[in-house]
Amino acid sequence: MSDSNAKFRTLTLLVLLAGSVLLTGCLGPWDQKQSALDPRGPLAQDQYNTFMVTLYVTGFLFVTVGGTLLYTVWRFRSRKTDDPNTIPKQSHGHPVIELGLVLASAAMLVVIAVPTIRGIVYMENMPKDLHDDAIVINVTGLQWWWEFEYPEEGIVTANEMYIPAGRAVHLNLRADDVIHSFWVPKLAGKKDLIPGQENEMWMKADEPGYFYGQCAEFCGDSHAYMLFRVIAVPEEEYRAWIEKYQEGPAIDIADPGAWEPDDAHEELIGKGIDAFRRHCVSCHRVGDQGGLTGPNLSHFGSRTTLAAGWLDNNPENLHRWLAEPERVKPGNLMYYGLQGMTGLKDIEISDEEIEAMVAFLLALE
Amino acid sequence: MSQAHTEPLGKASEHVHPEEQTNTGIPNKKVAMWAFLASDCMFFGTLISTHLIYRKTTGYPDVTHIFDIELTTGSTFILLMSSLFMALAVSAMHKGNLNNARWSLGAVILFGSLFLGAQVYEFHHFVHDLGLTINGSIFGTTFYTLTGTHGIHVLFGIIWLSSWLIYSFFGTMKREHALDIEVAGLYWHFVDIVWIIIFPFVYLIEYV
């Protein structure tokens, strides 16, 4: 151990320390779209607060224990000037020190345990004062999209959930295929949707906002593409949204003859209705027409995203999604077909048809 | 074959050098076997909990008309008797009485086979006469897996002990092999106590 070596080590340590301090200085901001560090609802806020408690406690422990370690290593390093023949005192430990440290660490844990238990109760039981005007939404997770049903309003939609800001939401979580997990970090921690099990959770958005959510339990090929949005809107807007959905879609596809085009675009929409009835209606539902296997598309045009929140909803993306679904979302059932049913892989869809369907779907405001 | 080296059958039959005294005075094989039995507790614990959990959550159908409780009680008695003879076989080995040991081992194998035969009959009856299959209902799934796994344990014990019995006619079975018989016996008794748990918690519980 040469002296210059020791100096070099001290220097490296200092540089590392300074570097990490600088790094933490430039960190942030913490308000990323899906950040749990930017809570916008009481439950997420509570979870954030508990996180900060754990951060302070462990941070304190890290500084004290880590500091002691660093000091010990520095203070008791072997020096060149040491007599190689003397050995340090062979001490074996001290029960009082041990006991003290055990008690001290137990005390630290109590500091964390209290908000933990309180937080569990809070998380598992919606507070009484929020009960009265809470809404209920049934969430079903599927490979790889979300169905949101508003049982009291009789509405079904997919991948984008409207909630009234300032009112609590009670969520019933179900899954039929594999396990998924419902997670909107800014509103609440996650809860799993497990086949054969009934889970529930609650959340609340304090202010209107556009919140990103994502499936958090690995659920197969396109797990990464299983996103959704929670859109919290003021009360009146929420009412209006509900009413719009209750009224039904802008275009009634039950009777394609009823569609009377006024211009070229509307003519295209008419073709789109035909194509949709040919290719899509066995799985997708518009109004009271169509199957239940795929997402309900009644108001597709008013959605901000498509393909379960992965792509922004615009004509180009929609065209791509319909033209090459397996590239956008590997393994998806629209392409491969559900258990023996035909999917897009089995049928030819011309480019014009796709154009027409894009026009039709976006017209479903 | 007259070589003095062949070691009798046994699962983990590494030989202990007589000069090598173990720290505890307990032979290695015995320690390993008890550790194995501790492990097997978890093994059957997991299986039994699966059965009981599904019994609880799905509400198994009333199977008392399916079960033949007299037969199963008989099987239980048979397995208990086999345990007695196993203990006697070990005792005879310690006494140095090969003939007694041989007869006792034979009795263990006989009783074990009877138990297995009863189980085979039971399964056959369930499947063919009553249509209770492993992939027909969740009860069938857990029931056959649990009792079948136990049955395979019994079968393995029978093979193990039969190997010893056959070996006793061929070779030089010495008193030091009492240890190997004892270790095989520990296994056998364990299979018995697993049944002691299964009998009330799989069969009798349905009558409660």
Add this chain to the structure above:
Amino acid sequence: MSVTNTLTPASRPVLEEESRKYFTFVNLIIVLTAATFFELIIIVMPFPSLLLMWGLIGLSLVKFVGVVWWFMHLRWDQILLTLVFLVGLIIATGTVAALMLLFEEGGPEVAEEFQV
């Protein structure tokens, strides 16, 4: 290939001890058999089911201990073996108990009732 008895006879103390064990074993098997038939009998009795459950647990515990303690020689062996086995037995029992508590009765109900 001789089929003669090649075992050397044991010493006198061993013989005496094993003879004593013989009677222990026979007594034990009587107890075990009795317990088994008792199990069979009580389940047809009109006891409340909770009592029956504990009765069954108690009886099988008696049988379990009987086999482990005497047939499996733990009574005569060193305490270490009992400890090794107990570690597994306790952890297994605890796991089974915890699992039973974690799964509630009844399982998933039909998703109709939504409480707020």
Add this chain to the structure above:
Amino acid sequence: MAESIVHDTHSSAKGGHAGAPQKSFFGLLKRPGEGCHPVIDWLTTVDHKKIAIMYGAAALFFLVLGGVEALIIRWQLAGPEREMISARFYNQLFTMHGTTMIFLAVMPLGAAFFNYIMPLQIGARDVAFPRLNAFSLWVFLLGGVLLNLSWFFPGGAPPVGWFAYAPLTSSTYSPGIGTDFWVLSLQVLGISSLAAAFNFIATIINMRAPGLSMMRLPVFTWMTLITSFLIILAFPAITIALVQLMFDRNFGTFFFEAGEGGRPILWQHLFWIFGHPEVYILILPAMGIISEVLPVFARKPLFGYPIIVFSGAVIGVLGFAVWSHHMFTTGLGVIALSAFALLTMLIAIPTGVKIFNWIGTLWGGRIRFDTPMLFAIGFISMFMIGGFTGIMHASVPVDTQQHDTYFVVAHFHYVLIGGSIMALLAGIYYWFPKVSGKQLSERWGKISFWLVLAGFNLAFFPMHFLGMTGMPRRTHTYRADMGWTEWNVWSTVGAFILGLGMAIFVGQIIYTAWKGRRCKADPWDSRTLEWATTSPPQAYNFPRTPIVKTRDQVWADKYDSEEIHLEWGPEEEHGIHMPDRSWYPLFAGIGLFIFALGWVLFKEPVPFIPGFANFLHLQVVGFSLLMLSIYLWALEGPGGYHLHPDKSKDPYA
């Protein structure tokens, strides 16, 4: 170790079993004797040291393999919406990365240390069942081969995650053969671990040198014992879970079929009943190694030895009572959530106690910063960070945000790389002179340490931020507007630096084993019994039985008063009894491998060979070979021959 050993083939049966290497049953296979061809020697060896070296070499190979898989994963994540690899391939990669690192790299590396060091530390000549030990090795190796064979079959490796949550693993959602490979290879690896654990338990309980009471055992040996108990009690749970999964996939049972009353959640319970103790199976050996290295380089005995041992046992027991903390988001209910949260927090206490005691060991010492020590100090600091994030996860409200995000990825990599791997590297640098008689270069050692430390922190610290800002695990890509790109780039850069550090380390091992210079028998001025013999040790470890009088016996010999110096038992007149080599552990392993392969393939049509509808024949062949090998194994007996140590080679003789 090809030292010429005078050996004595007296065939007069002494005690009924010594003699020349004997022919086995029916004379089918000759038991290879001393001086056989090296390849045969290694294939049939029962020497715990050779077995350990093979364990170690295979584990390092799998470590590199798993590392390469990790680098591909990081490369894919280096930018948003990248399509370098397909989603399916990504899912296969993280499944195989996890499974490989846990079952084929870290556990076997631990097993290599158990095998090599533990018998030496207790002054034994070998483990209790040498042939069973060889069997464990071969089964592990073939199990690793079986898992990785899946890459070469249509459909490829399993895409289900190392946790394989039902019902994603059902035949409906994972029809591919990869999942069958995963199930069967884990089953095979479990058999290997169980066999090894029974062996180590019997060895440590029974084969300690005279005077080496339990409370004089080196801590590493203690941790081996506790880990072995964890293995035998944890593995049955996953064995059963895998059997149930296999039945569901192949025989149409309903264990995890929700539609038929099955509960997919049960898989999670069974898996984590195994999975959480498994975490301690990975970390306790590491703690044992650290407890050996620190005293040597601080030149002080371990601070609070009984407390360290006791806290290890407490961690082991508590490890069985906290499994549900992996399932905090599955809807357990208030009571279960609270109970498991509190129990999990309790584990922090014994763990913290260990860290305090390690610092106490350093306090007042004279610390030398050789490579093993650097890794040991690296271990303490990195493991501490992993422990702290673990405490955060114990808090349920916090965990509902962190669960299944990169925060968890950061946490367990701090525990497994910053913890287990760092400690294993410390152990390799520390014991390499013992194993090979050669010392790894200090310069390159330090270079690899700083690269590993820097790369590791750069790769995994940003993951804390990624997790808290919402990036979920196991997603093969992410949207460009999520604000995760920058940290992902840093993380990828760090991963490659870490990879470079590990590559230097592996290169160094290979180079030194090949060309390194011989070093002193006790280059570190060590403390425990494994250093009281030659480096590398002779086949028989100790020519005479050591009689131990104190903890840290070798240190006492060097620095303490005469009356507690090591004594040696009498020389054995007939020579040292050595167990014979055997073919049967290898054959039994191969039989098991074929049997398992038959189970994987049994529904597949057989290509090329007409007349075979399926692979059932493979099962029959495999099972027959397995049973035959076990019978012949039992019938051949341990055998054995006698050695007389060559006094010119072994100064201890």
